Amino acid sequence: MAARVVTVAFDGVDARRVDVEVQQVGSPAGAFAIVGLPDKAVAESRERVRGAFAGIGLALPAKKVIANLAPADLPKEGSHFDLPIALAVLASMGVIGPDALDGWAAVGELGLDGQIAGVGGTLPAAMAVNAMGLGLICPEANGPEAAWAGDVRLLAPRSLIGLINHFRGTQVLRPPQPGPVVEGGAVPDLREVKGQEGAKRALEIAAAGGHNLLFVGPPGSGKSMMAARLPGLLPPLTPLERLETSMVWSVAGLIERGALTRERPFRAPHHSASMAALTGGGHKAKPGEASLAHNGVLFLDELPEYSAQALDSLRQPLETGEIVVARANAHVRYPARFQLVAAMNPCRCGVGGPGRGACGKAPRCQRDYQNRISGPMFDRIDLTVETPPVTAADMILPPPAEGTAEAAARVFAAMQMQEARQAEAGLTGMQALNARASGEALERFAAPDQAGRALLMKAGEAGGLTARGWTRTLRLARTIADLDGADGVLRRHVAEALMYRRSTVGAHEDFDRQVSRRGLFPVKEGADGPRPFVLN
Template sequence: MSLAVTLSRAQEGVTAPQVIVEVHLSGGLPCTNIVGLPEAAVREARDRVRVAIQNTAFEYPNRRVTVNLAPAELPKDGGRFDLAIALGILAASGQVPREKLDDCEFLGELALTGSLRSVSGVLPALLRARSRGRRVVVPRENAAEAALVPDVDVRVADTLAEVCGWLRGAHELSMPVGIPSDGGAEDGPDLADVRGQLQARRALEITAVGSHHLLLIGPPGTGKTMLAERLPGILPPMSESEALETCAVLSVAGQTADLARWRRRPFRSPHHTASAVALVGGGSYPRPGEISLAHNGVLFLDELPEFSRHVLEVLREPMESGHIMISRAARQSTFPAQFQLVAAMNPCPCGYVGDPSRRCQCTPDQIQRYRSRISGPLLDRIDLCVEVPPVPLAELGSPRSERDEDSATVRERVLKARRQSLMRAGRPNAEISTRELERDCALGPAERRWFETALERLGLSARAYHRVLRVARTIADLDGGAALLEREHLAEALQYRRL
């Protein structure tokens, strides 16, 4: 029988659908055909595989070789199928045992020398293989990434010859060695470096507890960027499932995570010249953008009005849904995008309107045009808008006071308050549903009448009504976790809706 079957995984978004590699040898003029909707890189595998087999001291069959990649309707690209194709050819020609291929999946690109090169998207492939109970063989360059996935039998190899020797029973392939993780502890920028800004620090703490979106507004040099950069230091560490999701997005994007700190929440800060595709992802072969690379972490947009309005508008849907679907003519991919948006902006083009120490040079029309670059629907999705005023020079030069708490102190309060929301709803307050909102954000009769009157006077939308309640619930959690929201919780949440 001149037929062999091996298994591999394609890359489609952050999923890894199974690909069955069928190899058949038949009579006729020697040639190699690859079918099953292969892209250019896959079609070129016939030359890479032939030379790699010959340079590994195996015999390439002098027959007609047909390679079918099933399912046929799934597009296949990249060099990730090289190893599976080579082993299928060797098994079909009787040079390696067929029965050893049944419960294994193979990923890896072959060099002409027969060595294995790393491929992207290994982490999603391992997660899917784990659910099927199969062992996986990957290049050694992907070993550190493969070690992140527990409860899966992963083997690493340097060359095609090593894999063939393992299949023949000549030796064992090594398993990846995990890298010790710091558990999410932060040694980055500390909140103690920020002097003053008590309201902004309070808003940052509320943001960390409830995973809310935050907008910082103030003149240049008041510490907006400093505050935003210190948010990851007070956020709770990611759970194992969250960390694997985030690393899977990086793997699909072809980026290498800091594996020693893989439990830390990502912090992405794209420049304001970034395009819509760079922000949300795209391309003819869809790749994740910045919002997906910030999944379970922070997306910081500095100088918010300098971003193109079209670029900002593409944020609106993923801010609500927590994912982004990218559709192209040939394929459609969905990427996760559960991020916290933290943005910073000046109050006017020159930046000094309302600054007591410097005179603003902008006209009212210029200020209006500047602020109108951010649409009302986008602002409506931001939970907290906070003014960051200039800090007096005397306070900047003074020693650190008790009010200037460090990140570790604030983080303890954040973890305590976050635990309450997780025990109550299983998720941060910003992500609770409308039904859960009615259950967890109960108001007394007097508080409800006062709250409805305040909403009418402020002219807030239904979305803003729900978001204010979520922020008030977070404030109540920081205040001890009262079952009923008090008027002071509602009042503080309402003051953050000002712009």
């Protein structure tokens, strides 16, 4: 007797319907074939199913069993096909009634003792089958995670025998409840950072508008220390963002006991990370660090030490907010709307040029080191700020009067202004931030006053801004105005935004000389804000 059970195959964070069809045919007895583009993990399901049946005292039919995974041209990956294949075999054997599985889909991995082990991707699977009008049978370990999908019907058995007993009416499985929403851990306070007032200002601006930020300074100047304090300035995830982020983490198998978090992701991969580790890929095209940082922060320490291929692979997601992993037979899409924060030394020696200590090869050492990062990558960074060495005079000062709480309050107020402006478009969270503004919205809300426009024109004529740099400068100026509580973008907001801009190495040197000579805005520490990064 033929039997059919619904399951899913994952295409990024989307789940596509797959029908598991099982038919018993003639000899040889005990043979088991799985067809429909299965990968090795799916092909091995026949042995796990055979072992699980033996573990609960059952044997495979005395005929050859064929399991077809339709559609046949869709690649099937993962061990979550074990349970639907086993259920279809049980239905074909008459152990489960022929109509018992109608209206249900199933995912789960089988152990040789008949236990059902947890699998990744249960949350997007539950949302997908709910949209199909079906319920979901998933492992007990994944039940609290699947319950976050809403009003979907759920069964979460611990073992295969328990599920059989439920369908035979001798045992009742209660639907699982959603897991807890956990708070993030304690975040380090900005009061612990001595000196670096200009860098703290840049950190606050980046947090308020979702802008990409680069710290440049010698070792021990506090670059990583300040980056670790960025999560404390950001508001919790909105319910929609929490669901989006959790779906990515679910596919990666990183949700434990169904617990979701309100804290924005903060991912800090080592500089030895490959392109696949950053953007996703590998045998099963799992999400990479950029996707795991969706709706949060991706921190890249020692930026020039990453491979050029890995860094340039981030250029597209920084613009589009998604990553496409291209394969010969499929294209897998993962969301990757993250805020980039990076840190680097001014040169390989670490200390920079004359006047800062030890590098006797300046400025060539700096230029060669920074040229490891492509110009287009630099162009996507909104704020580049220098972090000079912290002196003994800085260290003996008392803690600053303002810390994370005060800065976070200003950041939240600025974000509220941005969400209010984007209310007509229905944008919330990171999508409503100035760093994502474009087109008519950018022209409408970020147009500077006459003096600011004249300053921006002079800067563009000086050769320091690309078309992308022009747009990003307007976005940055709008954020500075929001922190200032101003309705419009004024000249001082444009001036501060321009000071944080940095183009390619050679162009920036020329740009800095020209703006200094023309008096467009101060380039040293002063009333208009901190000094931008300038090569020696």
